[in-house]
Amino acid sequence: AQSVTQLDSQVPVFEEAPVELRCNYSSSVSVYLFWYVQYPNQGLQLLLKYLSGSTLVKGINGFEAEFNKSQTSFHLRKPSVHISDTAEYFCAVTPTGFQKLVFGTGTRLLVSP
Amino acid sequence: NAGVTQTPKFQVLKTGQSMTLQCAQDMNHNSMYWYRQDPGMGLRLIYYSASEGTTDKGEVPNGYNVSRLNKREFSLRLESAAPSQTSVYFCASSEWRGEEKLFFGSGTQLSVL
Numbered sequence: 001a002q003s004v005t006q007l008d009s010q011v012p013v014f015e016e017a018p019v020e021l022r023c024n025y026s027s028s029v030s031v032y033l034f035w036y037v038q039y040p041n042q043g044l045q046l047l048l049k050y051l052s053g054s055t056l057v058k059g060i061n062g063f064e065a066e067f068n069k070s071q072t073s074f075h076l077r078k079p080s081v082h083i084s085d086t087a088e089y090f091c092a093v094t095p096t097g098f099q100k101l102v103f104g105t106g107t108r109l110l111v112s113p
Numbered sequence: 114n115a116g117v118t119q120t121p122k123f124q125v126l127k128t129g130q131s132m133t134l135q136c137a138q139d140m141n142h143n144s145m146y147w148y149r150q151d152p153g154m155g156l157r158l159i160y161y162s163a164s165e166g167t168t169d170k171g172e173v174p175n176g177y178n179v180s181r182l183n184k185r186e187f188s189l190r191l192e193s194a195a196p197s198q199t200s201v202y203f204c205a206s207s208e209w210r211g212e213e214k215l216f217f218g219s220g221t222q223l224s225v226l
Contacts, residue, residue, distance in 0.1 A: 009153070034214070043117070043203055043217030044156075090155060100171065101215060105155040
């Protein structure tokens with residue numbers, strides 16, 4: 001079975017500062033990895049995904065993530081955050097060729113002026 | 114572009130009552146999912162339907178039933194609601210394989226008293 005660990009439940013940061021949200025996964029088979037964002041009172045939206053190829057994946061809103069197979073990590077980064085990035089971020093994993101996405105517990109990013 | 118539509122948006126039930134959460138998508142997607150979101154636990158998969166005519170259990174299926182009525186619609190039924198089922202429920206859909214992104218509805222906030 002696959003699992004995802006998001007080590008930080010909440011990350012406070014000042015506007016224009018860089019941020020990294022951590023995600024580690026566990027799986028005995030090849031996986032696809034995703035980051036989703038949830039703005040208040042909304043459903044989730046896809047930020048970016050890693051399927052294969054380049055380990056650095058760029059997504060929407062200036063976010064990027066790096067797949068590290070040896071560390072089994074898929075950390076999300078942004079060099080300069082905005083107030084509007086305040087949201088909850090979920091890392092997710094699924095075995096290749098399957099349809100069952102397993103989510104982490106989420107990290108709440110709080111951006112203050 | 115409606116995407117994934119869930120009804121109702123809010124519901125309050127008494128213990129033992131039954132209800133059905135409705136979900137419809139207009140993107141001609143093959144796969145549909147029901148998740149529940151609880152604080153500190155992320156999203157957990159209740160049931161999913163890989164294609165029309167099939168349904169499978171997810172991580173937390175107990176106390177729920179589903180029906181894939183047709184390609185567009187996937188309903189979730191609580192036969193005898195319990196306080197432990199107080200949660201926010203999200204329906205989602207995707208094309209077919211795991212590498213495709215999930216499209217989420219805006220959620221149903223359910224309280225069981």
